[in-house]
Amino acid sequence: MAKKHKLGRRRRNNFLLILGSLVIIFSVTFSIGRYWVEIVNKYQEKKELSKELTSLKEKEEELQADAKKLQNPDYIARYAREKYSYSKDGEYVLQIPDDKN
DSSP states (O other): OHHHHHHHHHHHHHHHHHHHHHHHHHHHHHHHHHHHHHHHHHHHHHHHHHHHHHHHHHHHHHHHHHHHHTTOHHHHHHHHHHHHOOOOTTOOOOOOOOOOO
16 A cells, blocks of 8 residues: 555656646746747837938938028028029019929
């Protein structure tokens, strides 16, 4: 009877050891998987933000060039005449329709 009791206890201990090992393996695998997905998402976000940064830097360069042009009074006068149909004294503004058909 003592042998059966020891054998049953040994099987139960082995079962608990295997079950505990499986729980630990599952937990570690789940954690690694979760962190891997997070890393992939961060990489994609970084890629998108890099593209946006490049676009914003190009836009900044354009705006700086425009700001520099706007320091020139001749440029401002020409821009106002073209864009808003302003004229100098004695000038007439003729608008030609833009047909692209």
